[in-house]
Amino acid sequence: VHNPFVPETLEGWSVLHLMYRVDWGRIGDAFPGDRQQMAEEVATALARSVATADDGAHALVQLLGHKGDLMVIAFRRSFDDLGRVQLALSRAHLQRYLTPTASYVSIVELGMYEMTAKIHRQLAEQGLSVESDAYDAAFDAEMARQRERVANRLFPAIPATRHVCFYPMNKRRGETLNWYAESFERRADMMLEHGKIGRTYAGRVVQVISGSIGFDDWEWGVDLFADDPLVFKKLIYEMRFDEASARFAEFGPFYVGLQFPPAALAAFLEGQLPPAME
């Protein structure tokens, strides 16, 4: 039975963000050759865990500020595969010089407010009763078609931009303003308006939304990728004035940094700014 209050969602990659602080003093005492080897071990372990782009993707990010020095983003096919990535990093020699400071567990998600409403409408027009098996079957068939249509958005590559921004967020459930107590139509309208602003930034920023209800402490994780970090500020500031954000969004901590190729991890450990992606 499809609950008409709940927008359908489509899911893709399982996602793990891991933030670490580097023990710079102790790693500085290690031999340069050891730093090199430790960096290679991590890069190799990550590379080996994805035979093809179909298995997943990952990124390394030099974070700015004290919340962490290094962020690893991993997109994988399953939680088992995320578990493998985390264990590989945990048992790598570099781990002796890292302290985990934060993390996020989620699954890439496309919220389908418009699509959900449209399918319900179409099936109703076909005279199907919402509690019938035929309705369910037709609904599921349509969702399967959609899932294929948007497969590349459910299983995206990680954009090779220099700047990356990650933050988790909730929809507010306050005593007067409560997203989950708004009607489906109101929520759909607000999401539509919200999406329109996002589209005016097309080409300058790529956004990957992942759902984390049941997996982590906020409801969604947002990854933004851009060449110019100012775009993060402009986009989020402009959205802060749309109703969905102004009244209903709650934001967690923000992580911002510089993406670099895994092969440059050794340079980073030497204190050299690692280059951008090619």
Add this chain to the structure above:
Amino acid sequence: VHNPFVPETLEGWSVLHLMYRVDWGRIGDAFPGDRQQMAEEVATALARSVATADDGAHALVQLLGHKGDLMVIAFRRSFDDLGRVQLALSRAHLQRYLTPTASYVSIVELGMYEMTAKIHRQLAEQGLSVESDAYDAAFDAEMARQRERVANRLFPAIPATRHVCFYPMNKRRGETLNWYAESFERRADMMLEHGKIGRTYAGRVVQVISGSIGFDDWEWGVDLFADDPLVFKKLIYEMRFDEASARFAEFGPFYVGLQFPPAALAAFLEGQLPPAME
């Protein structure tokens, strides 16, 4: 005297969740044979503490993210038995490589909104006065019958699913929205609606609710067990729109991970993804 505002509850296992971070660097420096021995010591200690399934149950979970690497769930007959489990883990050699990051103390609980109302109604129809000893005796007798009827839900086994999700929660006591100031009937209606959604997920997820008022910092703990972790997200998201959750639920931190047999603890410490339960 039975307070007619308060739903009766039935209680089962005493429950302890213990989350630990592994000191991967230091444990990597230990001899493989020592890791093997330390893992066996823990598995043996847990196994010995429950002679039969009647004494309790426990599970090991590889957590995803930085909130912990390992979660131990123990169901036991009493707080004394939980104390024994915790001390056994604390004094095990593996503890040298573990840091406690979180925990939860609770008792398996069935909330009996419908049943409470029904008994009060029946006894009233029998002409018993709510403050009489006869009323109390009849009430207690009925509760005892219920306790036997649902014994397997009060003292459940731990489902052998791959994925486990744990989180604590409260019913809101806000300045305008206050669960505890709602009438018994309103609360019963909301719990009924809430339960209906849960039942549409039967077969895909098993839920164990435990009460923690007086024991820990939230009012209830929720354990979900499923083969497909997506079910956690779908279930909790759908419930978020029912009134009991949308208006009255407050959620604590979420812990999600991969259940594995205690015999695979050594593999986990070696950095190998431990297998699912058989």
Add this chain to the structure above:
Amino acid sequence: VHNPFVPETLEGWSVLHLMYRVDWGRIGDAFPGDRQQMAEEVATALARSVATADDGAHALVQLLGHKGDLMVIAFRRSFDDLGRVQLALSRAHLQRYLTPTASYVSIVELGMYEMTAKIHRQLAEQGLSVESDAYDAAFDAEMARQRERVANRLFPAIPATRHVCFYPMNKRRGETLNWYAESFERRADMMLEHGKIGRTYAGRVVQVISGSIGFDDWEWGVDLFADDPLVFKKLIYEMRFDEASARFAEFGPFYVGLQFPPAALAAFLEGQLPPAME
């Protein structure tokens, strides 16, 4: 001058709760004889600091969960005496293996809502003006009589139950619900109703309330003592529905555990469940 908005309170023991985490790995490396000696040193220091029951009382509690392994409760005649207890524990050898995780400073307190109202009423009937010295003298004389009447509740022994529950709490000062802005009569009525529920648990639980305004971060500390820990849950859950709690109570962290005789501290350090009080 006695402020008619403020209920009088009577005070007894100065109270200190100290929660510690044990460094199980390092203490496991110590020689058994050393653990024995360290345990004895603590037990002796506590015993010596109270020549007679008139000087105070103390208890050791094995905590469940990660918030601490050991809780020490000390009732003493003064803050100086509490300072002595804390320093004795701090300089004991065992301290090398302990990390303080929490604490609470308070003074046993009896809130006298009914009594305050009654005295004000009686003195008014005697024609005494509330701002006169005679009024003050009569008031103070009556309070002194009360203080003697309830001396055993101001300076109680620590009940020798197996289970102990401690938590701090506040009365809410929200923007709409504000305990301190309610009239004296409303507050007195709510406390009366609250107390009635407590009395139905007489014989199953002993409650010691201590005031901590000016001493610690919450307004009151609550210690509950019971043989059956389920009583903590039942009592606090039922109270949660009375108006004083439902609308005005805010709760801090809960600590629950198993009381044991100081002589069993060595067994606890060996990882054996220490026995209950005799």
Add this chain to the structure above:
Amino acid sequence: VHNPFVPETLEGWSVLHLMYRVDWGRIGDAFPGDRQQMAEEVATALARSVATADDGAHALVQLLGHKGDLMVIAFRRSFDDLGRVQLALSRAHLQRYLTPTASYVSIVELGMYEMTAKIHRQLAEQGLSVESDAYDAAFDAEMARQRERVANRLFPAIPATRHVCFYPMNKRRGETLNWYAESFERRADMMLEHGKIGRTYAGRVVQVISGSIGFDDWEWGVDLFADDPLVFKKLIYEMRFDEASARFAEFGPFYVGLQFPPAALAAFLEGQLPPAME
């Protein structure tokens, strides 16, 4: 230009509170002579930094509970002088055995609600326009007179009481109750009522208020000094019912402890209760 919404304030000592936890295990391993020397070094450094009472004052407090073991309070002429005190403590040998757990930066402040209103009224009666230079000059001259009148309250000695209580606080800026949106008159009335309660405790407690807007995370710091710690509880509890506190006060963490002469620091480190001030 003097903003008529803003009460004038007069300022005195720059104030620094520093709270430390002692590493009792490690300091217990030090030689007694070393502990003696380390204590003397701290006492000497503090004494040397104030040639006369005109340069400042300081106090040592043994804290109760786990939030710290030792609190240093320093009153000085400037932030430079506070910086000197902090550096002297930081570079003292004892620092090897201390962990900073909290601190507070503020400046002794007298809020002048009544005085501000009175001056504005007098100048208006003299026919001076509020935006004229003459008004400003007259206002400043009057403030200078006041500053001299209350110099001993701006630059007080530290009372030699046994018990000290420190806590920071805010005036609430809630969505409905907002101190800063109340009229000057309403605020002045509430402060007057608040002050009256304080005056009934004269002789039993000394209060030093310091302002910390722009310096630390709360708006004010409050130090209370009394021989009987019960007075802290009685005073703050009674004030909690006046409107300024009941509706508008927000309280931070409370620190309570036993003041002792710097010369007794060595005894404290030996685990002996240090004596009260002479």
Add this chain to the structure above:
Amino acid sequence: VHNPFVPETLEGWSVLHLMYRVDWGRIGDAFPGDRQQMAEEVATALARSVATADDGAHALVQLLGHKGDLMVIAFRRSFDDLGRVQLALSRAHLQRYLTPTASYVSIVELGMYEMTAKIHRQLAEQGLSVESDAYDAAFDAEMARQRERVANRLFPAIPATRHVCFYPMNKRRGETLNWYAESFERRADMMLEHGKIGRTYAGRVVQVISGSIGFDDWEWGVDLFADDPLVFKKLIYEMRFDEASARFAEFGPFYVGLQFPPAALAAFLEGQLPPAME
């Protein structure tokens, strides 16, 4: 397309604040010559990273209180340059004696409420439609002119004052008071009033606002520079009564301290109060 609800902003320096606690015990054990060398390494690294004032600026601040001992403020051309500064500090030998306690990532920002309104008005008067390309081009051209006009405020030097105050802040998005749901005009009016108060402090304090939406956990960072620290308190207290602050401002932690020349870092590490800027 220019969103008429959103005030335009102009951006300058990328900004990084890094707060560190010094391990005074361990650094006190180092040889004086080593402390000297470590201080020089940091000062040199900072100096080298900016060939001319056009590349950026930085400041060292001795913090008061326990939130940190040392704050580094860096203004740079890009996030890459901030990454370079952070890595240089991380790999410096001094880092062995530092623990990061806080940080802030932002970009110098001028909010242009008045200017935005004025441009929209002018373009409307010229008969340009808000969605036309001509409108956009004219708008952008005007913003470019503005950017040049205020270049020295976008890329300021760091004032050589003794006292520095840093704090982050948000505009409130409460359930009833919501900055982002207010009309453009109301917001512009409140910012105008807010700015007027600031201007009465001209000459006594310099303020640098930086935007951090998308970069850090608050929306803006505020740096204040003054010779007399009392000005921080007076300014922020007075502003607290204007509507933009009283109703809509939320403040994060405050950091206050003493600016000193990088060449004096060695003196600071020796425990000598470093001198003010020349």
